[in-house]
Amino acid sequence: MPEEAKPNQSELVVLAKDGLYCEAGGFYIDPWGSVETGIITHGHGDHAHIGSQHYYASRSSLGILKTRMGEETPITTLAYGKVIRLGETEVSLHPAGHILGSAQVRIAHAGQVWVVSGDYKRDPDPTCAPFEVVECDTFVTEATFASPVYHWPPIENVVREIHDWWMQNRARGQNSILCAYSLGKVQRVLAELMRFTNEPVHLHGSATRLVQVYRDEGVSMAPTIPVSELDKKEKLKGALIIAPPSASGSTWTRRFEPYEVGFASGWMQIRGNRRRKAYDRGFIVSDHADWPSLLRTIEETKAKRIIATHGSSDILARYVREEMGKEGITFETQFGEEDE
Amino acid sequence: MNFVSLYRKLDSSNSTLDKIEALREHFLNADVEETALAMRLILGQLPPKKAKSAELKALALDQARIPEWLFAEAYSSTGDLAETMALINAVPDAPPFTGSVPEWIKTHLRGADEALSGLREAFSKWDSFSVMVLIKLLTGSLRVGVSRGILIKALAKAYEIPEANIAHVLMGNLKIDASFIGRLKMKDWADPLDFSSPYPFALASPIDGEIEDLGPITDWAIEWKWDGIRGQWIYRNEKVSLWSRGEELISDRFPEFATRSLKFESLVLDGEILAWKPGAKEPSAFALLQTRIARKKVTEADLKKAPARFIAYDCVEKDGVDLRELPFSERRKILEELMPELTASIPAFGISEIQNEESWTSAKASRAGSREKRVEGFILKRKSSPYFHGRKKGDWWKWKIDTMSLDAVMVYAQSGHGKRSNLFTDYTFALRGADDELVPVAKAYSGLDQKEIMELDRWIRAHTKERFGPVRSVEPIQVFELGFEGIADSPRHKSGIALRFPRILRWRRDKPVSEIDRLDAIRELYLKPDIEPVSREELPLFKSANLDV
Ligand SMILES: [Zn+2]
Numbered sequence A: 001m002p003e004e005a006k007p008n009q010s011e012l013v014v015l016a017k018d019g020l021y022c023e024a025g026g027f028y029i030d031p032w033g034s035v036e037t038g039i040i041t042h043g044h045g046d047h048a049h050i051g052s053q054h055y056y057a058s059r060s061s062l063g064i065l066k067t068r069m070g071e072e073t074p075i076t077t078l079a080y081g082k083v084i085r086l087g088e089t090e091v092s093l094h095p096a097g098h099i100l101g102s103a104q105v106r107i108a109h110a111g112q113v114w115v116v117s118g119d120y121k122r123d124p125d126p127t128c129a130p131f132e133v134v135e136c137d138t139f140v141t142e143a144t145f146a147s148p149v150y151h152w153p154p155i156e157n158v159v160r161e162i163h164d165w166w167m168q169n170r171a172r173g174q175n176s177i178l179c180a181y182s183l184g185k186v187q188r189v190l191a192e193l194m195r196f197t198n199e200p201v202h203l204h205g206s207a208t209r210l211v212q213v214y215r216d217e218g219v220s221m222a223p224t225i226p227v228s229e230l231d232k233k234e235k236l237k238g239a240l241i242i243a244p245p246s247a248s249g250s251t252w253t254r255r256f257e258p259y260e261v262g263f264a265s266g267w268m269q270i271r272g273n274r275r276r277k278a279y280d281r282g283f284i285v286s287d288h289a290d291w292p293s294l295l296r297t298i299e300e301t302k303a304k305r306i307i308a309t310h311g312s313s314d315i316l317a318r319y320v321r322e323e324m325g326k327e328g329i330t331f332e333t334q335f336g337e338e339d340e
Numbered sequence B: 001m002n003f004v005s006l007y008r009k010l011d012s013s014n015s016t017l018d019k020i021e022a023l024r025e026h027f028l029n030a031d032v033e034e035t036a037l038a039m040r041l042i043l044g045q046l047p048p049k050k051a052k053s054a055e056l057k058a059l060a061l062d063q064a065r066i067p068e069w070l071f072a073e074a075y076s077s078t079g080d081l082a083e084t085m086a087l088i089n090a091v092p093d094a095p096p097f098t099g100s101v102p103e104w105i106k107t108h109l110r111g112a113d114e115a116l117s118g119l120r121e122a123f124s125k126w127d128s129f130s131v132m133v134l135i136k137l138l139t140g141s142l143r144v145g146v147s148r149g150i151l152i153k154a155l156a157k158a159y160e161i162p163e164a165n166i167a168h169v170l171m172g173n174l175k176i177d178a179s180f181i182g183r184l185k186m187k188d189w190a191d192p193l194d195f196s197s198p199y200p201f202a203l204a205s206p207i208d209g210e211i212e213d214l215g216p217i218t219d220w221a222i223e224w225k226w227d228g229i230r231g232q233w234i235y236r237n238e239k240v241s242l243w244s245r246g247e248e249l250i251s252d253r254f255p256e257f258a259t260r261s262l263k264f265e266s267l268v269l270d271g272e273i274l275a276w277k278p279g280a281k282e283p284s285a286f287a288l289l290q291t292r293i294a295r296k297k298v299t300e301a302d303l304k305k306a307p308a309r310f311i312a313y314d315c316v317e318k319d320g321v322d323l324r325e326l327p328f329s330e331r332r333k334i335l336e337e338l339m340p341e342l343t344a345s346i347p348a349f350g351i352s353e354i355q356n357e358e359s360w361t362s363a364k365a366s367r368a369g370s371r372e373k374r375v376e377g378f379i380l381k382r383k384s385s386p387y388f389h390g391r392k393k394g395d396w397w398k399w400k401i402d403t404m405s406l407d408a409v410m411v412y413a414q415s416g417h418g419k420r421s422n423l424f425t426d427y428t429f430a431l432r433g434a435d436d437e438l439v440p441v442a443k444a445y446s447g448l449d450q451k452e453i454m455e456l457d458r459w460i461r462a463h464t465k466e467r468f469g470p471v472r473s474v475e476p477i478q479v480f481e482l483g484f485e486g487i488a489d490s491p492r493h494k495s496g497i498a499l500r501f502p503r504i505l506r507w508r509r510d511k512p513v514s515e516i517d518r519l520d521a522i523r524e525l526y527l528k529p530d531i532e533p534v535s536r537e538e539l540p541l542f543k544s545a546n547l548d549v
């Protein structure tokens, strides 16, 4: 066991140099270092790192993980709910509702149950299995949007806004470039768009393979055309083009002039972010739990102790301690916010 | 259609086209009261605030049932008090406020109790965006992100009136009410100008190519770019009014520009207001002029300590005739001819001399001496140019000298407000003091690109030493080159100096902290000894350089 972690007996999972470590089970969860055994909660870059010898992951995340970590990565897949023994522990994966294949990790050992949530949300999402409440003693939760200012509007309303914006731009002879994170956000928007249209949407190269992975898993989404397959001279007019945030302001967008740029992210809840000049429009779409969802989930797990990771973990931990009467601490992980 | 729905549209888009369209629709379809309100708010004419922010906040906390510290955290992520209060009280699926906003203002801006009852009702009934707008009205903090130019375009489109006419109508002390809107809609403004209205200012653009590209130097009139306050001096109906470029009426602050009755029917001069001691060869520092602006009531002592002059650039109206379409060279001739009569009546008046330069090369050499003259470089005006409105590129250019700069190390960081609320974007920089200690000298928050901001944000999070509320102290490692427009003694600041308009020129990753500038060296380099120290109360001007950490 690594030197940095010196847990007392009741610490089933500790923060170690290479990631969240479970000594009794001899495995890590979302390790960022090179270890022997890692369980991956989901395919986002801050959770799925290459370099370890062997991985466990949910069955539905396999396509995503192979695409992002390489075909050769040794991964054993588990169906949601299936219990396996690792070391002295019993381990199972449960849907987290974050993106396709995202999982919470339940670990039981010596009468204690811990759940490590990974990233999760409670809002409906046609591209993945809905979050499952798993009762536990200690709940390791994400805290990306742990502030009472965050509460997501219904996704249906937001995607209607996106569709209206697209149609308005088209009426003016403009294209619409929607910036959204390539894994999860893009597919969710494409799936929700089917409520309003079955017109094809144009895709930046960074998302085409992942969209195909989702289709292979049986997720139905609006039809897509990779921009790379267009004739170089073909001029798009009134099209919706989905691209990663990094494409905004790059020379890649030049061929779509005239256009407006929108950005789909939970950060768009904040007016100041919406008005940042790089985008014409901001749409509130998040694959993370908003403030009410975080509190509701903490209550529903019936956990007596909460460990917060990501972003505003100290705010959530303090709120849990002072306002919810539970134990609340943080883990300073290397999990980030890149998926928003 | 009410002001809330207009504000939502304006707020949801950064596209100018969208904004103009939203305004046009509002001006056409909303009732006259809502239209007049929207115009007043865009022009910054806010209803007087009646509620204390602290009382509203107490109510918001109570309704949301969240502790004070959590509110502080929430506020630090939005950077906006009204938005925070509204968001923490958001009711799922609540509808927008669609009633009359002018009526709401009439009812709830009557007093503190009415304000609180209005807010309580708003929290329970309407969506968080509507609530935010209403709170901003209650607290007098509503700003509409629409420039005068956009407003003019939208009004012109909605009412089919030429933009130039709208621009002129909007100058001056205008009462925007339902009857004014009625007249606009009827295109009836036979004589909407009261006699003090200034003309829209013609503005110069910073020069962007090589100076030689401007063609023969003989096509150009070259003047110093004075570092004062641009103003229009208006003499009509035997009365003087003085307007600043910010469209503030400042006649009362400069009694030295009053006059006995002149032989002209009317006169409108464009010029620069400068603090200038009688007999001095150059104007005093900008800091001294600022002491005059800060005062609403001018005393004899002020007049003695910081006497002002008006240096005329241009004559845009004479004897009731608008001269703006004449070429600059002809307007200049008119100006030169009338100066003797003017200076005889107003000794504080002068003319901005045209500099005779043989060639661009000689002009470059003269420009290099700008700092000694206390000017910012040259203004170049095409001799054939009309007095255009706004910033039209091509006829008038600013040819400024390079700014002053220093290398300093970042010591504090704070998350930005508004647009950059979840990133650390406000930085405080320090120089080396006499005992090698680090002395904060300036706060700056502009000059980096988005990528650098993100990178610096990550660095700050990883290298925080201490937190004080929203402010973090960081390890003194990152060195930046700061530019600034001026420097003055300031007893209020620990460093003893205040920089004017400090901004980041570049991130000097190549420089170790051992190579930052020393405070005493900077003082020696830039602080001319003849600038008098300005006392504490007289320093409201250095707001942008305040070090309140
Ligand atoms: Zn994620």
Ligand SMILES: [Zn+2]
Pocket (backbone or CB within 6 Å): A044, A046, A047, A118, A119, A310, A335, A336, A337, A339
């Ligand atoms: Zn994450």
